[in-house]
Amino acid sequence: MIATIKNSLTPQSISQIIEDVSTPLETGDGCWKVEYHKRILFLIVDEIHDRVRIMTPIIKEEDLDEEDLWDVMEANFDRSLDARYAIGDGVLWSLFLHPLTDLSRNLFMDGLDQVVSLANNFGGSFCSSDIVFGSE
Numbered sequence: 001m002i003a004t005i006k007n008s009l010t011p012q013s014i015s016q017i018i019e020d021v022s023t024p025l026e027t028g029d030g031c032w033k034v035e036y037h038k039r040i041l042f043l044i045v046d047e048i049h050d051r052v053r054i055m056t057p058i059i060k061e062e063d064l065d066e067e068d069l070w071d072v073m074e075a076n077f078d079r080s081l082d083a084r085y086a087i088g089d090g091v092l093w094s095l096f097l098h099p100l101t102d103l104s105r106n107l108f109m110d111g112l113d114q115v116v117s118l119a120n121n122f123g124g125s126f127c128s129s130d131i132v133f134g135s136e
Contacts, residue, residue, distance in 0.1 A: 009103045011045045014052070017108060018043065037116045045100060052103055054096040054111050056119045061090045068092075068123075075118075075126035082107075083114035083128040094119035094128075 009017075011030050018024060022034040022041070030045040044053040059068075072085035072092070086095045096111035118128035 007104050008101045009052075009105065009108055010100075011047065013105075014043070014045055014108065017105065021109070021112070036112055039116050039119060041112065041115060047100060050099050050101055052096075052098050052100050052108070052111075054115050055086075055093045056115055058085075058092045058094055058119050058122050061087055061092060064092060071126055072122070079126050080118055080128040081114055082111060083118040085118065085122075085126075092122070094122075 015027075015032070018032050018034055022036040024032060024034050025040070026033040030047070032041075032043045034041050034043065039056050041054060041056045043055075045051075046053075076084050082098070083094055083096045086093050094115045096115050098107065098111060114128040118126075121127050
């Protein structure tokens with residue numbers, strides 16, 4: 001049997017990455033509010049449920065029109081990669097969810113970037129990266 005070496009992150013290593021690449025604004029036990037590329041991001045690590053969540057608010061749900069909702073649903077299908085649009089607590093969010101035990105530093109950094117790109121591209125391309133599935 002071949003043993004695999006996991007390079008998965010821990011809450012401690014995530015904390016260090018956050019300090020290295022962003023401006024921490026608030027920290028708690030497994031949660032952070034940071035400024036990253038001129039956006040406010042919320043990060044939550046849940047070791048019990050093996051999850052990491054990175055998210056940033058985009059717009060209040062009440063300010064979305066029907067066309068916006070269709071655009072974000074279509075984007076979730078073919079223009080977002082690992083980040084997604086989601087509605088919660090009356091807000092449209094850009095959101096990245098991933099198992100903690102399978103999360104590498106590169107994937108974590110990519111998640112941060114995709115969340116920011118997806119939020120910044122709301123109302124335009126609605127893309128989280130340069131990758132688009134299918135054809136327009």
